[in-house]
Amino acid sequence: MIDSFLTSYKIILASNSPRRKQFLTDLKIPFEVKTANIDEVYPDHLVKGEITDYLAKLKAAPLEKDLKDNQILITSDTIVWHNDTALGKPVNEAEAFSMLSNLSGTNHQVISSVCLTTKKQQLVESVTTEVTFKDLTPEEINYYIANYQPFDKAGAYGIQEWIGYIGITSIAGSYNNVVGLPTAKFYELLKKLV
Template sequence: MILQEKYNDYQIILASNSPRRKQFLTDLGLAFTIKPANVNEEYPSHLKGKDIALYIAQQKASVFNNLDTNELIITCDTIVWIDDVALGKPENSDDAKQMLQQLSGKTHEVISAVCIKSNQKEHLFYDVTQVTFNTLNSLDIDYYVDTFKPFDKAGSYGIQEWIGLIGIEKINGSYTNVVGMPMEKLYNELMKW
């Protein structure tokens, strides 16, 4: 059975405003609606790495209660993890430039956590991809931030944008995870659901 047939009778809700996540689900051929989960993305200070992304993905799913039997919620949260620090979305241009300086010439982890929720069950999973940046000069960083305005992206960059073309030395793991949703894992989890 293909994925589209399996979920033909479901109302899938993507709880995200991300145009990249929307495009991924569209590319899978799924019919869905968008209802962003507007939650505070703060997390307990004792959480580290994947546990931060898992916590926020679950918080986003917790907004949706009293689901109909045919409704299925998909939430996702992505963080960049470097030097024992989580980088989320930048607050402004200076913050974005500082994040890119921090990533320059180093390897970091991109961690995306996904929550699939129905009225009967909830399932959380995550993926981790290692990304290595070349050393970026300040002119390239300024150009990227000023031109592409990566304020909706964890770690202040989109691998699919100009900075990914000129600045990424290598990745180890899922490309779609770095873009914002681990589609290979999501597909497999939806097929098992």
């Protein structure tokens, strides 16, 4: 089982995301956080999960050279894919408003990749969830941005926050994936390293 495996390995989470930290805590997986600053830039020809796979591996690159035999490095990346465009994190209120206005009344995909890196191998896979927003009013969008400051979230929203409660009419796929870590896929990849 995974418990005996986790006593043999040290888990390093290369993320400052409070949501990813909470998921690992809830999974009862002990971990330490270690991050490196990288420019999250990817080649223009990449689409959908190719983008998140590339960025998840990019986040691992500066840290993997220092990995010890008993360490597993976890990196992840999430984008919102809408109208053939990747939406990352908004840089300001105007961009957040624009993103949410464009998502209003439409379907989009939330794509997250999880990457597990050891000294000997690297596993990376992406998960896609379909999300539908109702028609959001400008007042609802402004209220959400002012009160929740969603500048650290792809697509300018957190499904677990007020906008998700009042605005999301349906999802098809993993809820946790939309929050920021496809936990079922993560667990599956972790077991492959055993």
